[in-house]
Amino acid sequence: MSDEFKVEIVNPEKSFLVKDDVVEVIVPAYEGEMGILKDHISIISFLKPGIIKVNSKSGEEKYYVEDGILEFKDNNLSVLTSSIFNLKDMEKSKISELLKEAEKDINKSEISDQMKYLGDQKIDVLKSIN
């Protein structure tokens, strides 16, 4: 029995990644990191800023996401996100740029608690990969 399933990551412009030999995906779900294996129960959740790890037969890939929704059904994982970057292609300057923006965002006065929480998350993640 194979233990592979299909993952599809789409952003508004295009299908970002389609893979069908995935063994495990670790996603930064809103209430904590979540590992998804084959035959996981159908689930809908949304993402906080973090790293998506895709473990497939051909190796491990990491992506940085800022937000998104995830849906798992019939061994199909779809991740919808508006901002995603492959960690490999991300340059230091880009990271520090995002970091600066995030820091500016959370220092605004009219920010809600939820936004602040997400902003803090973003900064933590960005710092960890920088």
Next chain:
Amino acid sequence: MASLDDLKKRISSVKSTQKITKAMKMVAAAKLKRAQDNAEKGRPYSQKMNNVILNLSNGISDKKNAPKLLSGTGNEKIHLCVVITSDRGLCGGFNANIIKKAKSYFLKLKEEGKELKIITVGSKGNDQLKRVYGDKIIENISFKNSKNANYFDAEKVGKIIIERFEKEEFDICMIFYNQFKNVITQIPQAQQIIPLNTENDNENKFDQSYEFEPDEDEILSNLLPKNISTQIFKAMLENSASEQGARMSAMDNATRNAGEMVDKLTIEYNRSRQAAITKELIEIISGAESL
């Protein structure tokens, strides 16, 4: 009758117009290919988004407490119409079609005694609507500087709409855009985005039970604003493909018409040249005869 010189000038001016329209057609054709690709690539996202929301809204326990973006405000008095057009002209009936569709909707609203607010996206729509509905336009957004439709711009529009919705400035939101069918056909569309229309679901999807994390309400309230931006982005992509398609066929027509005109003028030119020669000959002959 125009003199030979005038005809010559007109022929050359029509010829250079033809050159321009031909070039514009070429450019539009190249851009169309790209816009079409983009529109096709963007489809999975909006489709998936739609599916998730349909599943979610079906799983929601009590519809009364559902987010207002889904269930509406309970009124339908004030309508906000977002009219998405292009920033450039010379694309045939493209903008006129959207405007026509929007205007007929505006009239219907007026008859029903509803209040109307308009947001125009793209400067051409604003130009055409501001004469009649100038006082109704509350915002005019234009993306002249961005070359292609991008999600960032769509998000900006989405944010504006949601902000206004939260201030309870309107109850129902419609977007108007052209759907791309093929190069010569674009269908003007009116789509309601607030409250979201979830009625046309097919039933068989719902036997699947989902686990939600966190609960449905929270996901929905997070998702719905995103869906607004997504729908607008979809509309913008369709629109830009339609715009190029419309421009291409309009310019194709213009090129052909210019060609016909050149032919017609050339015949007229030759004829009057011939007439002038004949006249001169007659003058010479009759002059010689009178001697």
